[in-house]
Structures are given as structure tokens and as C-alpha cells.
Amino acid sequence: MSVTTPPALDLRTAAFGYGGRVVVEHLTFDVPAGQVVAVVGPNGSGKSTFVKGVLGLADHLAGDFCVFGQAPGTRATRRRIGYVPQRHTLSASVRATVREIVETGRLAHRPWYRPAGADDRAGVEAALAQVGLSDHINAEVSDLSGGQQRRVLIARALAGRPDMLIMDEPTAGVDVASQDVLAEVLHRLSGEGTTMLIVTHELSALRGILDRIVEIAQGRTTFDGTPAQWADQEHTRILATAAHDGHCGPADEQRAAYASGPWDCVELPTNAPEAAAGRRA
Numbered sequence: 002m003s004v005t006t007p008p009a010l011d012l013r014t015a016a017f018g019y020g021g022r023v024v025v026e027h028l029t030f031d032v033p034a035g036q037v038v039a040v041v042g043p044n045g046s047g048k049s050t051f052v053k054g055v056l057g058l059a060d061h062l063a064g065d066f067c068v069f070g071q072a073p074g075t076r077a078t079r080r081r082i083g084y085v086p087q088r089h090t091l092s093a094s095v096r097a098t099v100r101e102i103v104e105t106g107r108l109a110h111r112p113w114y115r116p117a118g119a120d121d122r123a124g125v126e127a128a129l130a131q132v133g134l135s136d137h138i139n140a141e142v143s144d145l146s147g148g149q150q151r152r153v154l155i156a157r158a159l160a161g162r163p164d165m166l167i168m169d170e171p172t173a174g175v176d177v178a179s180q181d182v183l184a185e186v187l188h189r190l191s192g193e194g195t196t197m198l199i200v201t202h203e204l205s206a207l208r209g210i211l212d213r214i215v216e217i218a219q220g221r222t223t224f225d226g227t228p229a230q231w232a233d234q235e236h237t238r239i240l241a242t243a244a245h246d247g248h249c250g251p252a253d254e255q256r257a258a259y260a261s262g263p264w265d266c267v268e269l270p271t272n273a274p275e276a277a278a279g280r281r282a
């Protein structure tokens with residue numbers, strides 16, 4: 002008898018928001034286990050609210066959703082999800098060591114009254130090794146650079162060995178070294194079958210592992226498809242805009258190719274700033 006694996010996430014007309022105000026709604030899609038999904042869209046469209054809703058950090062206001070086939074918000078589902086929040090760095094007022102911060106990623110794995118055990122310590126050390134910060138385990142987080150602090154938050158999310166990793170703009174504002182570390186981590190996790198939901202404005206960071214793009218605009222899903230379908234749509238959109246504006250020449254073709262193909266290492270054209278400005282998300 003075959004056993005069907007439930008999707009990592011299953012949303013049915015779900016709506017999320019704050020204090021009774023709906024920010025994002027009519028979300029109906031599922032994310033099969035192991036899929037890598039980028040959540041894109043304009044600023045303020047509700048991307049963070051969507052992922053926070055899944056995590057129980059924003060209000061669930063309508064519809065239904067399940068996490069790995071189970072009701073959300075339980076300890077059993079929480080321990081299966083790792084989360085890297087959008088905030089770029091930890092506050093300078095946080096007086097804690099790297100070990101202490103990363104260890105909070107293990108809290109869903111033991112009763113609150115039980116001190117960290119050997120499993121917790123091993124989880125913390127393995128997570129720090131993955132992000133290249135083993136040597137900083139006893140450092141004060143406030144003494145680290147912004148990029149290193151982001152890596153600490155990624156290690157915290159990895160410390161619980163999650164089945165699903167949710168990251169909110171993990172590459173925004175971090176140095177190249179930290180971006181490289183993150184790309185390496187994501188490739189390895191993707192190879193291991195970890196489901197990933199990544200809010201991002203930088204699809205190029207997900208080159209080679211991205212299965213799907215979900216766009217949210219003005220609180221609704223406006224696109225859900227493969228990177229290739231997204232590229233086609235961007236290409237068509239830019240050329241249609243150029244045609245609407247009364248011109249559509251080789252420069253527009255070049256701009257459309259650049260804007261729609263960030264994961265294909267498309268060469269930056271000479272009008273790169275203009276092309277970059279043409280990118281939507």
C-alpha cells in the first residue's frame with residue numbers, strides 16, 4: 002500500500018493580517034514537500050505577512066491551511082519549521098553569545114524547563130559549522146558584522162534540523178561572503194529534500210535550485226509557476242510596455258532578456274542600470 006506524503010503547506014482560501022485587518026487573502030495553493038519556492042512581489046504587498054501567518058506570527062483570518070498535513074501552530078508542526086526573519090541584524094542591545102542565540106532554535110525540541118542537552122549542543126555546533134561560524138561560537142553577537150549576524154540567524158533556523166525552512170529576504174543587505182555561504186547552504190538543503198519558502202527580491206541567489214515562483218501583489222496571488230514561465234511573462238510584459246509606449250526596438254529586447262533571465266547569468270547589457278530598473282520585483 003502506497004502512503005502519500007502530505008504537502009509541506011496546503012492553503013485553502015487562507016487570509017492573514019493583523020488586528021482583524023486582512024493584508025493577504027485568497028491564498029489557495031499547496032507546496033509539495035521538498036519544493037523550493039520563491040515568494041516575490043512589490044514592497045508592502047503582503048509577502049512577509051503570508052509567511053508570518055504560516056508561522057503563527059500574523060493572524061489567521063479566513064480559510065484553512067495545514068503544515069505537513071497537520072493543524073498549524075502546534076508544537077509538532079513548529080519543530081518542523083525553521084525561520085529566518087526579515088530583520089537584517091540583531092539589535093546592538095542584545096547581550097548574548099552566538100551559542101545562546103542559535104540554541105533558541107532548539108527550544109521547540111524540548112520542554113521549556115529542561116536545560117539544553119547533548120542533542121541540542123550537537124544541533125547548535127552542526128548549524129554553526131554549516132554557516133562557517135564555528136570559531137565564533139562564544140563571541141558576543143553584537144561584536145559580529147551585519148552579514149555574520151544574518152548567518153547566526155540562519156544557523157538558529159537550521160539548529161532544529163527543520164523539514165521546511167522559511168526565509169524572509171535572506172540575502173538583503175548582506176556581504177558577498179555571507180551570500181556565498183547562504184547559496185551553499187541552500188544548495189545542500191535542497192539536495193537533502195528540505196522544503197524552502199523564500200521571500201526575496203533577488204532570484205539570482207536561488208539559481209539552480211528554484212522550482213517555483215509565487216508572486217503576491219496587493220494581497221493576492223498574481224502568478225504561480227516555474228522560473229521559465231516567470232521569465233516568459235517578464236519578457237512579454239516588458240515588450241508589451243515598450244510597445245504601449247510607442248517603441249519596441251533591440252534595446253527593449255535586450256532589456257527584456259536581462260530582466261527575465263537572472264538565473265541564466267545573462268550578461269549585463271551596457272544599459273544595465275536602466276535594465277535593472279525595469280525589473281519588477
Ligand SMILES: Nc1ncnc2c1ncn2[C@@H]1O[C@H](COP(=O)(O)OP(=O)(O)OP(=O)(O)O)[C@@H](O)[C@H]1O
Pocket residue numbers: 019024042043044045046047048049050051
Ligand atoms: N505587525 C504589523 N501590524 C500591522 N500591520 C502590519 C504589520 N506588519 C506589516 N503590516 C502591514 O501589512 C502590509 C504588508 O506588509 P508586508 O511586510 O507583509 O509586505 P511585504 O510584501 O513583505 O513588503 P516588503 O517587500 O517591503 O518587505 C503593509 O501595509 C504593512 O504596513
